[in-house]
Amino acid sequence: MIKVVKGDITKFRAEAIVNAANKYLEHGGGVAYAIAKAAAGDVREYIRISKEAMREQLGKDWIDHGEVVVTPPLQLEKNGVKYVIHTVGPYCGGSWDEDKKSKLKLAILGALKKADELGVKSIAFPAISAGIYGCPLEKVVETFVEVVKEFLPSAKSLREVFLVLYSQEDYEKALKIVGQGGV
Structure with a gap:
């Protein structure tokens, strides 16, 4: 099931939340900063x-599209979060093409696969790269x-996928695409 919700992803109750990170996991702005601040209180500590997790899990100091890094939820655990899954979407600067779509698909799919591998039943995504x-x-x-609909039928544990949007305007735009009841 895919469902669009309005809210703050740092307060959302899901077993995993996805961070729309930059490739160096700097967490300097946007949802990445908000998640880091909510998880650790101290953004530098979460960075x-x-x-450290990136070096342990990937053996390098950056994430490519489709790769993910998993970190502990720390203070987000009070919301039922077990994992924060960091993924990198494309930079668009207002434009859109097939290459950007392909990179976004890899980012979303990487997070879905990791969540399923970890055995979680619910995951919350921000609008990665938006x-x-x-x-756009x-x-x-x-x-x-598109990616979630393709992935869910083969998922072993993952059942609920949420797209969490902070602003009313973004929420309403997404609802027009997904529909009130979700997909």
């Missing part, structure tokens, strides 16, 4: 934890729905 990376929200939502 340190994230970079914020400070400047991808409508294209992000359409791509999100």
